[in-house]
Amino acid sequence: MSGNGRTKLVLGYGTCGIAAGANAVKEALERELATGKYAADLDIAGCMGFCFREPIVEFKDPDGRKVVYGDLTPKRVPQLLKAHLLNKEILEDWVVRRSDDPDFGEGDFIGNQHRIVLRNCGNINPEKIDEYIATGGYEAARKALTSMTPEELIDEVSKSGLRGRGGAGFPTGTKWGFARKARGDQKYLVCNADEGDPGAFMDRSVLEGDPHSVIEGMIIAGYAIGATQAYIYCRAEYPLALHRLDIAIAACREKGFLGGNIFGTGWDFDIKIKKGAGAFVCGEETALIASIEGKRGMPRPRPPFPANEGLWGKPTNINNVETLAGIPWIIANGGEKYAEVGTEKSKGTKVFCLAGKVRRSGLAEVPMGYTLRQVIFDVGGGVREGREFKAVQMGGPSGGCLPASMLDTLVDYDAIIATGAIMGSGGMIVADSTTCMVDLARYFLSFTQAESCGKCVPCRLGTKRMLEILTRICEGKGEPEDLERLEVLAADIKSASLCALGGTTPNPVLTTLKYFRHEYEDHIFNKKCTAGVCPSLITLFIDPDICTGCGACAKVCPVGAISGEKKEPHRIDADVCIRCKLCLSRCPEEAISAE
Amino acid sequence: MKDDACRCEERFANSDNLAPLEEVLERYREEKGALIPLLQDAQEAYGYLDEKIMRALAKGAGYQLSQVYGVATFYTQFRLEPIGEHLIRVCHGTACHVAGAELVSEEVSNFLGIKDGQTTPDRKFTLESVMCVGACSLSPIMIVDKDTHGKLKPANVRKVLKKYKGESEETE
Numbered sequence: 216m217s218g219n220g221r222t223k224l225v226l227g228y229g230t231c232g233i234a235a236g237a238n239a240v241k242e243a244l245e246r247e248l249a250t251g252k253y254a255a256d257l258d259i260a261g262c263m264g265f266c267f268r269e270p271i272v273e274f275k276d277p278d279g280r281k282v283v284y285g286d287l288t289p290k291r292v293p294q295l296l297k298a299h300l301l302n303k304e305i306l307e308d309w310v311v312r313r314s315d316d317p318d319f320g321e322g323d324f325i326g327n328q329h330r331i332v333l334r335n336c337g338n339i340n341p342e343k344i345d346e347y348i349a350t351g352g353y354e355a356a357r358k359a360l361t362s363m364t365p366e367e368l369i370d371e372v373s374k375s376g377l378r379g380r381g382g383a384g385f386p387t388g389t390k391w392g393f394a395r396k397a398r399g400d401q402k403y404l405v406c407n408a409d410e411g412d413p414g415a416f417m418d419r420s421v422l423e424g425d426p427h428s429v430i431e432g433m434i435i436a437g438y439a440i441g442a443t444q445a446y447i448y449c450r451a452e453y454p455l456a457l458h459r460l461d462i463a464i465a466a467c468r469e470k471g472f473l474g475g476n477i478f479g480t481g482w483d484f485d486i487k488i489k490k491g492a493g494a495f496v497c498g499e500e501t502a503l504i505a506s507i508e509g510k511r512g513m514p515r516p517r518p519p520f521p522a523n524e525g526l527w528g529k530p531t532n533i534n535n536v537e538t539l540a541g542i543p544w545i546i547a548n549g550g551e552k553y554a555e556v557g558t559e560k561s562k563g564t565k566v567f568c569l570a571g572k573v574r575r576s577g578l579a580e581v582p583m584g585y586t587l588r589q590v591i592f593d594v595g596g597g598v599r600e601g602r603e604f605k606a607v608q609m610g611g612p613s614g615g616c617l618p619a620s621m622l623d624t625l626v627d628y629d630a631i632i633a634t635g636a637i638m639g640s641g642g643m644i645v646a647d648s649t650t651c652m653v654d655l656a657r658y659f660l661s662f663t664q665a666e667s668c669g670k671c672v673p674c675r676l677g678t679k680r681m682l683e684i685l686t687r688i689c690e691g692k693g694e695p696e697d698l699e700r701l702e703v704l705a706a707d708i709k710s711a712s713l714c715a716l717g718g719t720t721p722n723p724v725l726t727t728l729k730y731f732r733h734e735y736e737d738h739i740f741n742k743k744c745t746a747g748v749c750p751s752l753i754t755l756f757i758d759p760d761i762c763t764g765c766g767a768c769a770k771v772c773p774v775g776a777i778s779g780e781k782k783e784p785h786r787i788d789a790d791v792c793i794r795c796k797l798c799l800s801r802c803p804e805e806a807i808s809a810e
Numbered sequence: 811m812k813d814d815a816c817r818c819e820e821r822f823a824n825s826d827n828l829a830p831l832e833e834v835l836e837r838y839r840e841e842k843g844a845l846i847p848l849l850q851d852a853q854e855a856y857g858y859l860d861e862k863i864m865r866a867l868a869k870g871a872g873y874q875l876s877q878v879y880g881v882a883t884f885y886t887q888f889r890l891e892p893i894g895e896h897l898i899r900v901c902h903g904t905a906c907h908v909a910g911a912e913l914v915s916e917e918v919s920n921f922l923g924i925k926d927g928q929t930t931p932d933r934k935f936t937l938e939s940v941m942c943v944g945a946c947s948l949s950p951i952m953i954v955d956k957d958t959h960g961k962l963k964p965a966n967v968r969k970v971l972k973k974y975k976g977e978s979e980e981t982e
Contacts, residue, residue: 230943230944230945231944231945231947231948233958234945234948234951234958234960235948235960266945266946266947266948267947269947269948410944411941411942412942413902413903413904413905413907413941413942414903414904414905414942414946415942415944416942416944416945416946419944451850451887452940452943452944453944489846489847490846490847490850491885492846492849492850492885492886492887492888493885493886493887494884494885494886495941506846507843508843509843509844509845509846509881510843510845510881511880511881511884512884512885527842527843568946570904570905570946570947570949571904571905571908571909571946571949572908576905576946576947577947608904611904642904644904644905644908644946646908650908655904655907655908658904658907659904662941668884771965773920795913795916796913797913797916797917797920797964800910800913800963800964800965801964801965
């Protein structure tokens with residue numbers, strides 16, 4: 216790429232980068248490069264994973280050195296280009312990572328990862344199929360279709376030990392085997408890109424950063440099970456992912472990788488995109504199928520399983536984005552090679568989205584068998600602002616909250632299930648002392664309650680009752696019997712719900728009850744929220760020694776509860792205060808606190 | 811008021827005019843089970859789905875009105891009410907929640923005098939709470955139209971919104 220003596224600049228241009236201001240940085244870079252002063256060219260890539268330092272540009276120097284700069288602004292662009300390209304000087308303060316000194320800056324964020332699914336994310340331009348091909352892309356599909364039988368393919372995937380990355384962890388090879396054996400004149404393959412878990416964005420990042428890896432995985436899967444038509448069911452909330460998929464699919468048709476007689480083998484295979492319309496339950500297989508058919512996305516009892524009776528009543532195989540993105544690597548390198556990574560029953564790698572109070576939020580792909588501690592501290596850099604780690608929430612609304620004492624749990628399907636949480640799709644939200652675990656449980660219940668499709672009673676009414684109880688505990692109106700009521704309801708919902716949404720809904724409550732029971736008891740018996748979150752249980756006050764009397768708090772208070780002379784310490788009238796905490800966030804001196 | 815009505819018509823078709831819907835129906839004439847894309851495209855053309863549109867769509871595509879209404883009310887993407895000139899979406903994903911999304915929503919509510927799901931009387935702003943938009947590293951997040959404002963402090967909310975207020979005043 217850089218053989219012409221020019222430096223290649225690669226701008227992180229995924230949703231996270233754009234949200235952080237990559238468009239303005241892109242314009243500034245283009246403007247500067249257009250002056251002709253610099254021997255450099257600009258290109259884009261998907262998310263590199265360093266979401267916490269966006270917007271980001273990587274400089275690929277002609278000598279092979281790579282330097283990643285972060286926290287860019289349009290203003291900083293001229294200074295950066297001049298320093299790096301003309302003065303050959305590295306602006307260390309902005310460096311995120313440099314290849315000639317892997318430990319420098321945030322280098323260990325990547326250094327501690329093992330990237331298979333994210334192999335190309337941030338490295339190639341996702342809108343150019345030739346860049347994917349240059350990395351060996353579509354060679355695995357060619358190999359699969361021209362030199363392997365479907366049975367050999369399924370065998371290879373079984374050997375890899377790959378399990379469904381959507382959350383449930385069902386062995387992918389076995390699943391393909393069911394669909395292969397199912398009888399039907401037409402079979403379908405569906406890629407589940409309805410990433411609805413709040414706090415999970417790995418599927419979006421893969422689709423935006425390396426859509427071809429998913430398409431190639433789909434070609435291989437389609438051939439293995441005997442499906443000629445495939446769908447990608449993607450959230451409408453991911454416009455950039457949808458846009459890049461459109462480009463990628465069109466490019467594949469042009470190259471003959473999709474359409475009729477692909478790779479000249481006589482095999483027909485094509486992909487259609489279906490935009491989801493916003494319903495969390497559509498991540499469930501049978502609900503997703505109903506949604507593609509144009510119906511309300513409501514699950515139905517299984518069996519019959521989709522492998523036998525799926526879309527339009529035909530055999531259908533559904534795999535998640537991350538599962539499919541790993542397939543080309545497995546076929547290219549062999550299932551055994553993949554199985555070398557990981558634990559006995561959980562092979563390969565898992566992509567996590569680190570977010571919440573973690574210092575480095577972003578994409579982390581780690582080998583199975585890492586401890587949660589390694590993921591959160593070695594990769595994620597620990598908790599922000601030096602605060603103490605309190606919990607990690609894994610698996611979104613279906614998952615659970617694990618305390619510090621569980622940090623040595625391995626990233627392994629079975630080890631995590633044993634804790635009461637689930638591996639889930641990969642969301643990892645770190646909580647610190649300022650997060651109230653009862654409020655967090657209430658938050659998840661309010662989510663699942665709103666997203667319950669309403670078909671079965673345990674989920675529809677059970678979640679409502681649980682939410683009511685949690686809400687009153689947060690409001691300081693909890694009753695001593697409420698904890699037992701929650702446990703009884705949770706057990707009933709778990710055992711009697713129709714689908715996994717209902718069946719896993721109690722997990723956030725059960726895990727917080729198990730590991731953070733004292734917080735519930737504090738709310739119910741002592742009417743205290745030690746994290747200072749639940750409005751009814753806190754008092755806001757101004758420290759007179761810190762307050763400078765600037766009046767910013769009084770100005771923002773919606774109920775006029777704050778009074779004081781200018782330049783004199785102010786005070787909050789607790790009887791009037793509605794504890795909205797707006798003053799707390801507005802105070803420039805941090806003189807206001809909640810207790 | 812008159813000005814606002816004019817702007818609405820520029821952006822979206824009026825449901826008295828069924829020509830855009832005919833185009834949408836034509837687009838999916840051959841496709842099986844296309845009710846969701848039909849509604850998505852119709853909403854894109856009209857801004858929201860009112861009774862007239864849903865009736866015409868049901869008739870044109872061969873569905874019962876109850877099926878159309880059932881799907882339109884099941885998925886959060888579909889709106890049965892028109893929205894204001896600027897759509898404010900406050901993310902309430904997990905990362906945003908623990909980062910104080912509640913305070914952001916409250917600040918928007920206080921500033922504009924509307925609650926979640928409501929539109930200001932002058933039809934300038936609509937406030938919506940949305941589930942995770944997948945940009946968790948920038949939490950808490952507020953999206954106004956197509957611009958994302960991340961790492962938001964409640965204290966900055968007014969500053970951001972004033973910009974949109976100012977803009978719309980200028981164009982008047």
